[in-house]
Amino acid sequence: MIVGASAAGISAALALRRLDYRGTITVVDGDPHPPYERPPLSKALLDDTTGGLVPIVPWSTYADLEIDLRLGERVTAIDPGALKVHLGGGEQLDVDRLVLATGVTARHLALPHADADNVLTLRDATDAARLSAQLARGGPLVIIGAGFIGLELAAVARQRGIDVTVVEAQPRPLANIVGPEVASLVVDLHRGHGVRLITGATVERFAATGSTVEQVVLSTGHRLDTATVVVGIGVQPRTELGTSARVDVDHWGFPVNEFGQTSRAWIFAAGDVASQAHPHLATRGRLEHWDTAQRHGAAVGSTVAGEPVRYKEAPYAWSDQYDATLQIIGRPRGTDQVVIREGATPQRFLAFWLRDGRLAAAAGMDASREIGIARRLVASTVLVDNAVLADAATDLRALLKPHRPRSPEQLAG
Structure with a gap:
């Protein structure tokens, strides 16, 4: 069983069948949409997102490879003693190999009105559809956090003529990823396209009327009028199943060895939720991006199929900017x-x-x-x-x- 129809989860399933794995393969995911690519979500927000999702593989592939997709269902617990997985509807499924590809979820601001109708995050197709509808009404747009998703969204919105302000707590966006020199070039690119960038600032409070935030008040004293707020302040691993599975969990996710095994040898973790000691990381951590998730998932699938693969390739990431x-x-x-x-x-x-x-x-x-x-x-x-x-x-x-x-x-x- 694979928990998560993510890039890593689907890659693991495909690798299993490529290597002639004969066992049953079940993929369970709470998202009701057929498995889709996530990177395009922040690159074409003002289009009909849910109608134009890019499939990871053609829908017919799953039937051809006898991969059972259980979409719109959630795994609520894992019983390692009985080797069973519990689903939200009460069903229990037998399992003898388990891959956790649950990914990450967006962090939220712990502030009053942070759950207002026009304060959004972007992680899946449902988020993208809500954001598309909201931005179709126009700006201003305030983005909290200048990571990849925040800057991609800023670029898309500016190309549609929307007024955009990006708020970043650090002195330079992306500096922890690409260093200050490259970060400065990226900042200049966005400012050249009319993005207002406020660095070294955090959100102090939201000023709201009813269920709508109308102003974002910053620690610097800035008061930003807004029609839509997008919070992109990072992610946290979805490790809730670790408790019932009785596997180790750390700050980054499920700690795995070079083959993707968790502290229980029959349970694996792949993709964004895997805490790896990777040769291209200075210390154990996550490697978060679509390409990496696919490659790690394929390596884990190969290992489960009986052909162990050490995942040690240099991670690759990309971000569309204008x-x-x-x-x-x-x-x-x-x-x-x-x-x-x-x-x-x-x-x-x-x-x-x-x-x-x-x-x-x-x-x-x-x-x-x-x-x-x-x-x-x-x-x-x-x-x-x-x-x-x-x-x-x-x-x-x-x-x-x-x-x-x-x-x-x-x-x-």
């Missing part, structure tokens, strides 16, 4: 040497992070080709020179070629 895409390979660390390629602008740039002389991470705006090559460089662990990386004339493909030592005959010649 007419360009920000792509990130690897995870930069504060101790890395940062190299910004010559000619960087907010609309197009390329950044590298060197660790012990090797490429550990890269980020680029409107630089898909270069990031594709950088991904191979990160995997190759070849030694690279910072000046060579900074030179806009350098063809990154040349750095992939092995530098073979010269023979004595060559040296003599």
Whole structure:
């Protein structure tokens, strides 16, 4: 059984069948919609979102592969002694291998009126539909939190002519992900498109009339008029089933080993809810993005099918920003040497992070080709020179070629 029809959960199910797993596969999820891709939700909000969901795979695939989808149902408890899973309707299902792909849920502000009709979050199709309807009425829009979702939403709203203010508690948005240099370029991009960005500020209170928030009052004294508030202040792992399953839980989610096993060997965790000791993380943590969730889910599915796979690939993430895409390979660390390629602008740039002389991470705006090559460089662990990386004339493909030592005959010649 797989709990969660997420990118990780569906990838695990598909991997099982690809490896000729003969057992029953049941996927349970509380979301009633057929499994869909989540990244587009924040990229086309003002469209008919629930009618235009992008399926992970065609609906017919599940019948073809004999994957039983139990949508609109919730797992309420796991009985590890009896090897049973309890559903919300009272049904109990037998299980001998369990994959928890429950993902994460949005954090909420603990303030009066935080549950007002026009204070929203964005995690699933239902959220997106509500937000689409709300934004169709116009602005102003106030976004609390300048993470990927917040900035993507700001870009979409600005392209529709909506007045947008983004409030961020940190001095620079995304600085903890891409460092201050790249963060400054992203900030300039949004300000250039008319986004009002207020940093170093938190929400002090909401001013509301009835069930509608009309002003957001900040710790800096700013009072922001608003028609819609979107709260994007981070996520928390959905680990509620850990208690009944009697598996370990930490700050990040379900701690897993390199094969995705939790503290109970027959229970696995995949995707955003997995707390991993990954080689590209300085410490144990989550790797949150669609591509990573798919790859981790596939690795866990392979392990359950009897072909163990260690998940250790460099994580990849992307974020659509106006007419360009920000792509990130690897995870930069504060101790890395940062190299910004010559000619960087907010609309197009390329950044590298060197660790012990090797490429550990890269980020680029409107630089898909270069990031594709950088991904191979990160995997190759070849030694690279910072000046060579900074030179806009350098063809990154040349750095992939092995530098073979010269023979004595060559040296003599």
